[in-house]
Amino acid sequence: NAGVTQTPKFQVLKTGQxxxxxxxxxxxxxxxxxxxxxxxxxxxxxxxxxSEGTTDKGEVPNGYNVSRLNKREFSLRLESAxxxxxxxxxxxxxxxxxxxxxxxxxxxxxxxxxx
Amino acid sequence: xxxxxxxxxHVSVSEGALVLLRCNYSSSVPPYLFWYVQYPxxxxxxxxxxxxxxxLVKGINGFEAEFKKSETSFHLTKPSAHxxxxxxxxxxxxxxxxYIPTFxxxxxxxxxx
Numbered sequence: 001n002a003g004v005t006q007t008p009k010f011q012v013l014k015t016g017q018x019x020x021x022x023x024x025x026x027x028x029x030x031x032x033x034x035x036x037x038x039x040x041x042x043x044x045x046x047x048x049x050x051s052e053g054t055t056d057k058g059e060v061p062n063g064y065n066v067s068r069l070n071k072r073e074f075s076l077r078l079e080s081a082x083x084x085x086x087x088x089x090x091x092x093x094x095x096x097x098x099x100x101x102x103x104x105x106x107x108x109x110x111x112x113x114x115x
Numbered sequence: 116x117x118x119x120x121x122x123x124x125h126v127s128v129s130e131g132a133l134v135l136l137r138c139n140y141s142s143s144v145p146p147y148l149f150w151y152v153q154y155p156x157x158x159x160x161x162x163x164x165x166x167x168x169x170x171l172v173k174g175i176n177g178f179e180a181e182f183k184k185s186e187t188s189f190h191l192t193k194p195s196a197h198x199x200x201x202x203x204x205x206x207x208x209x210x211x212x213x214y215i216p217t218f219x220x221x222x223x224x225x226x227x228x
Binding site: 092105107109 | 124147149151156157158159160161164166205209214215216218219220221
């Protein structure tokens with residue numbers, strides 16, 4: 001049981017390049033989330049998917065797009081990377097069908113540097 | 116709307132000393148409260164959660180937290196700090212009708228030998 005798996009773990013990009021961060025969960029959770037973590041800022045929600053087939057913007061969606069490929073997978077795409085997107089990105093999942101008291105399960109993150 | 120404030124971005128204790136990490140929340144409806152821990156180069160892991168019922172919640176690794184409605188607080192404590200407790204700790208709040216938790220900015224716990 002792997003939980004939430006993120007790939008890649010590290011990536012260096014040049015300004016203007018594009019890339020997709022992958023996330024998969026094997027816990028049969030219905031909701032998935034993408035966060036970025038920056039020093040002193042805590043976790044900021046980029047996008048989330050409450051259930052398969054739906055996606056919604058979070059606090060900081062500009063410059064990102066997402067795809068909920070199926071119940072297991074939720075990808076985050078940077079179309080034209082900018083230095084301000086240098087961050088650690090976390091994917092999380094939860095089973096909200098039973099209520100908002102369910103905790104989130106996190107992957108180990110993708111450390112992204114944009115030069 | 117809900118919000119979370121963690122007092123102190125860094126807390127430093129000696130090994131064996133009491134750990135107290137502070138969290139205050141704002142919510143117009145009964146909240147669900149969580150503490151997560153993040154070790155270096157890892158994702159967040161659930162320490163404990165409060166939903167309903169008993170206000171003193173016990174979690175993993177000897178941590179516990181008490182929900183105090185009158186003080187809108189959910190402080191995290193551990194009687195005796197261990198070197199392995201050094202990590203970043205996040206408080207989060209979720210309320211009915213909103214399935215998106217709000218996280219605090221985190222408190223870094225430093226444990227000195």
